[in-house]
Amino acid sequence: MSTNSLHKSAVLGGAVKEENKASESDSGKKSGGEEIHVLQLEHKLESAKSEMNEVMEENQRLKMCLNRILEDYRTLEMQYKDVIQQEAKNSPTTIPTHQDHTEEPELIALSLGRTSSGNIRDERNKMPAIEKPDEVNEGLTLGLDCKLDVPKTLSQAETTSLNPSPENSSEEERGETRKNKAMSNAGEGGDDEILQQNPVKRARVSVRVRCDTPTMNDGCQWRKYGQKIAKGNPCPRAYYRCTVAPSCPVRKQVQRCVEDMSILITTYEGTHNHPLSISATAIASTTSAAASMLLSGSSTSGGPSSSSTTSNLNGLNFYLSENSRSKALLPTKFINIVILFTSDHHS
DNA sequence: CGGATTTGACCTGCGC
DNA sequence: GCGCAGGTCAAATCCG
Numbered sequence: 001m002s003t004n005s006l007h008k009s010a011v012l013g014g015a016v017k018e019e020n021k022a023s024e025s026d027s028g029k030k031s032g033g034e035e036i037h038v039l040q041l042e043h044k045l046e047s048a049k050s051e052m053n054e055v056m057e058e059n060q061r062l063k064m065c066l067n068r069i070l071e072d073y074r075t076l077e078m079q080y081k082d083v084i085q086q087e088a089k090n091s092p093t094t095i096p097t098h099q100d101h102t103e104e105p106e107l108i109a110l111s112l113g114r115t116s117s118g119n120i121r122d123e124r125n126k127m128p129a130i131e132k133p134d135e136v137n138e139g140l141t142l143g144l145d146c147k148l149d150v151p152k153t154l155s156q157a158e159t160t161s162l163n164p165s166p167e168n169s170s171e172e173e174r175g176e177t178r179k180n181k182a183m184s185n186a187g188e189g190g191d192d193e194i195l196q197q198n199p200v201k202r203a204r205v206s207v208r209v210r211c212d213t214p215t216m217n218d219g220c221q222w223r224k225y226g227q228k229i230a231k232g233n234p235c236p237r238a239y240y241r242c243t244v245a246p247s248c249p250v251r252k253q254v255q256r257c258v259e260d261m262s263i264l265i266t267t268y269e270g271t272h273n274h275p276l277s278i279s280a281t282a283i284a285s286t287t288s289a290a291a292s293m294l295l296s297g298s299s300t301s302g303g304p305s306s307s308s309t310t311s312n313l314n315g316l317n318f319y320l321s322e323n324s325r326s327k328a329l330l331p332t333k334f335i336n337i338v339i340l341f342t343s344d345h346h347s
Numbered sequence: 348c349g350g351a352t353t354t355g356a357c358c359t360g361c362g363c
Numbered sequence: 364g365c366g367c368a369g370g371t372c373a374a375a376t377c378c379g
Contacts, residue, residue, distance in 0.1 A: 223351065225373095226354085230368080231368060231369090
C-alpha cells in the first residue's frame with residue numbers, strides 16, 4: 001500500500017544526494033561570486049529534506065491506517081465467524097447462507113476490498129465506449145459500498161439486481177441523461193426504477209476537514225460539473241465527478257460548513273471501479289472502516305433507522321446517521337456517514 | 348486547441 | 364397540483 005510512497009521517498013532521497021554532490025563540487029571550483037548559486041542549492045536541499053520528511057510522515061500515517069484497518073477486518077471476520085457458528089447451532093435448516101445475505105431484512109452490508117464488477121454492458125451508450133480491461137475491474141478497489149438489504153419478500157432475481165455493484169452504478173455513468181431516464185422510467189428498467197421499487201440505500205460519507213483550500217486533496221481526479229447555492233448555507237455547493245476512470249460512478253459534493261467556514265464538508269457517493277492512488281486509498285479505506293464499524297453497531301441496535309451512532313477511532317470522530325429528507329434535506333435513499341477529522345488527518 | 352470550469356436551464360422528488 | 368429545493372446537463376467561457 002505504502003510502497004509507492006516509500007519509493008517516492010527513496011527517489012527523493014537520491015535526488016537530495018545528487019544535489020548535495022553537485023553543491024559540494026560547485027563550491028570547490030567556483031569563486032565567491034557564485035555563492036548565491038550555492039545558497040540556492042542549499043535552499044533546494046533544505047526544501048527537499050523537508051519534503052522528504054513530510055513524505056515519511058505520510059508513510060507512517062498510512063502504515064498506521066493500514067494496520068488499523070487490518071485489525072478491524074480481523075475483528076469483524078472473527079465476529080462474523082462466531083455469528084455463523086451460533087446460527088448454525090441454533091437453526092441449521094432455516095438459516096440462510098451468508099453469501100445470500102439479501103434474505104436478511106434490514107441488514108447493512110459494507111464491502112471493502114475487491115469488487116467484482118461483472119460485465120459492464122453498454123446499452124444505450126452515448127459516451128465514448130472505452131473498454132476497461134478486466135484486470136482493472138478485478139483489481140483491488142477500495143471504496144464505500146453500502147447497501148440496505150431487502151426483505152425476504154423480494155425474489156432472488158430482484159435482489160440480485162439491487163446490489164449497487166459497479167455494473168449497476170456504472171450504468172448511471174454511461175452518458176445517460178436524466179431526460180432519457182425520465183423517458184425510460186415507464187418502460188426500461190434503470191437504476192432509478194430499481195430504487196423506487198426497492199428500498200436500497202447507498203452510503204454517502206461526509207468528511208469534515210478544517211481546510212483552507214477550495215477542495216480537499218484526496219488523491220483522486222475530479223471534474224466539476226455543477227454548483228448550487230443550497231438553502232441555509234450561503235456557501236455554494238460544488239458537484240464533482242471522478243475522472244480517473246471514464247466509467248467511475250463516484251461523485252462528491254464539496255461545501256463549506258455554515259457554522260465554521262474553515263471546515264470543508266466533502267461528501268462522497270459511490271464506489272470507485274478502478275485502482276486508487278495511495279492517498280485516495282487511505283481515505284477510502286478509512287471511511288470504509290469507519291462505516292463498517294458504525295454500520296455493524298447500528299444494525300445490531302435497532303437497524304439503520306435509528307437516529308445516530310457515534311464512535312471514536314484513533315482521534316477520528318465518527319457518527320452515522322440516516323438522513324431523512326425532512327431533517328437534512330437529503331434523499332432518503334442514502335445513508336449518510338459523517339466523519340469528523342478532529343486532528344489534521346487530511347492529506 | 349483541448350480540457351476544465353462556470354452558470355443558467357431543466358428535471359425530479361418531496362411536502363403541503 | 365403546485366411550489367420548492369436538490370441534482371444534473373450542456374452551452375459558453377476560461378485557461379494552460
